[in-house]
């Protein structure tokens with residue numbers, strides 16, 4: 001992946017042809033919730049990304065330690081830790097990309113929507129600060145329930161008069177990461193070459209992997225496709241149950257979050273043809289927010305790409321997910337109104 005290439009670039013000795021930072025634009029990335037289960041490994045991975053020049057790590061507690069630790073890594077970015085409400089503005093000022101993994105994770109038996117009551121308020125207050133201190137930043141929303149927290153962010157930004165639909169992203173990359181891994185295992189193909197779009201939303205049946213479009217092609221049975229679809233939809237729950245009360249996916253999520261933020265930075269820097277799946281404001285279905293392939297560019301969303309040809313099984317899945325996704329969107333909008 002591009003992230004691994006970035007890491008290898010950093011690992012190369014700085015002799016012969018040294019990596020030049022002069023040609024790479026300055027970019028500030030802020031992580032909100034940086035001391036958490038996702039926040040810590042995500043901060044590490046963003047520190048390894050040579051596209052980042054300033055890395056701001058914010059949390060309600062614990063960030064001085066995380067920042068001191070990460071700052072010793074000999075890579076490009078300057079790292080600073082910020083803690084508590086009165087330092088949030090500084091953490092955000094001048095930021096190009098704000099990544100939000102702040103909030104509580106699931107325990108066994110909970111749905112993502114069960115997190116709404118706590119996380120909706122956290123996201124609302126963080127987005128209010130973003131609107132004030134870095135209204136033009138790209139926002140990568142990781143906090144669950146993503147199906148509702150993205151509409152919450154949009155409403156907060158609208159109220160503040162700074163909403164730009166091209167700059168707000170729900171991070172669904174982990175669904176793609178899982179779909180790729182599970183497909184490669186079942187189809188017995190090289191996982192590094194696999195591509196699978198995942199559309200819809202980020203919770204249970206709203207996660208719709210399009211295995212009919214998976215490459216490299218493989219002749220999987222309908223039973224196999226069904227099992228792969230279920231496993232992708234339940235991937236988060238698989239981790240929640242295995243962690244048995246100690247939270248949800250953190251390491252694979254940090255990886256996925258780093259891949260997505262890297263794609264946003266590449267887009268900002270004018271790299272052509274950067275395409276990732278993400279949950280964004282959308283007109284490709286009747287729902288106002290929907291995850292699909294998105295082309296990223298200098299302004300954030302360059303183009304929301306269509307769904308492409310769907311199998312009958314996927315068409316059915318699409319219709320099945322709409323009522324739940326619609327009500328999660330409405331719940332988010334209602335919360336801010």
Ligand code: NAD
Nearest residue numbers: 033035036037038059060102103104105142143144174253
């Ligand atoms: P965690 O509890 O380990 O970490 C959350 C961090 O957020 C903590 O450090 C906490 O102090 C911080 N926090 C709480 N309120 C804050 C505030 N107002 N400002 C700043 N920071 C604040 O949880 P985690 O495992 O890192 O998960 C974080 C969130 O990410 C959860 O909501 C989880 O459901 C979600 N998640 C999403 C995906 C996805 O695919 N989008 C994947 C995994 C987890």
Ligand code: LMR
Nearest residue numbers: 106144235236237248249
């Ligand atoms: C995931 O997909 O792993 C996250 O959304 C966390 C969760 O609660 O499942």
